[in-house]
Amino acid sequence: MAKEEKKAPKLRFNGYTNDWERKKLGDVANSYINGGTPDTQNKNYWIGDIPWIQSSDLKNDDIWNVNINKYITNKAVNDSAAKLIPANSIAIVTRVGVGKLAYMSQEYSTSQDFLSLVDIKEDLIFIMYMLYFKISKVSSSLQGTSIKGITKKELLNLSISIVNNTAEQNRIGQVFKILDNSINLHERKYEELTLIKKALLQKLFPKKDGFKPEIRYKNFNDAWEQRKLGEVVERFDNLRIPVTSSKREKGITPYYGANGIQDYVQGYTHDGEFVLVAEDGANDLQNYPVHYVNGKVWVNNHAHVLQGKNKMVDNLFLVNAIKQIKIETYLVGGSRAKLNADVMMKLPIKVPTFNEQQRLGKYFARLDSLITLHQCKLEKLKQLKKFLLQNMFI
Secondary structure, eight states: OOOOOOOSOSOOOTTOOSOOEEEEGGGGEEEEEEOOOOOTTOGGGGSSSEEEEOGGGSBTTBSSOOOOOEEEOHHHHHTSSOOOBOSSEEEEEOSTTTTOEEEEOSOBEEOTTEEEEEEESSOHHHHHHHHHHHHHHHHHHHTTSSOOOOOHHHHHTOEEEEOSOHHHHHHHHHHHHHHHHHHHHHHHHHHHHHHHHHHHHHHHSOOTTOSSOSSOOTTOOSOOEEEEHHHHEEEOGGGOOOOOGGGOOEEEEEEEETTEEEEEESSOSEEEEEEEEEOBOOSOSSSOOEEEEEEEEEEOTTEEEEEEOTTTOOHHHHHHHHHTSOGGGGOBSSSSOBOOHHHHHTOEEEEOOHHHHHHHHHHHHHHHHHHHHHHHHHHHHHHHHHHHHHHHOO
């Protein structure tokens, strides 16, 4: 028996019951325009005021903002395959970066990697999100294949579903526009706080060849001491136990690997305040994974487990102090770089008095909590958007 075709999404506003209509993507606009690239050797073509966009100017999950880097002249348009595309059109990437699209509020031009939909017939915001949902699915289906793009014919013949009710289209579009505004707000706040923390670490910790930071709390004037990490911490790697995912018993204890929490399990390997430093398998060698934990945790054999010696090093301070070290230069191995325990314990670290450490540790802990708060809200909003896309469109 043939699978019955869906005629309406799972979630709808009250009062809307009419079936959605099956159409082709080409039905939503009155015209379609390809792009082209003017001669890149002719510098006179690239000193104009017409925005010329390429795939790298668009973000995968941001359909309202484009990072325009290049501008061309009218002569460049006339002398090449590039076209002048009207404002309020939709630019869709069809080749490298297929799956990305953006609303263009001004006249513009594109590379040959785009097809632009001009003079949209339906509610613009609704169409933007419907296309984002539909083209994302197409992009996912192409991943892992040898196909690098989608042709103009394939794109315009793409089957879509649309409700023939402007009011319902408008309400659906506004839901996602408001949601995207909230996502962008938390994204900006998260990025701002991350930059603020980076700047403060540079000011509140000594520079490479110095022993006093530029900015200090009142009444702290002593020079920081240069020590080896092993002089101020204990190592508890001997308690680590790796467990394959199939043998883990689900629970509430965070299960840590090189890059942070991997799972939640029953039982624990460590109980207390510790700093975890990736041993091998780090996903970012420049921003090397270092985590502060407090309480019961399970740690596998891909993260070193450190704890500041009593009254010598505060653990909240320690996590930030280790992050100031360029650990990448101390790694060994090839594709899976490793931080050997002996090498780690000889890492150079600068420490102030214990009281100053505590002040710094608590300050950055509060800042980290604020960063994590926005990061969690951001992830929840993205998950909500994903759920609504899947249930408010067909």
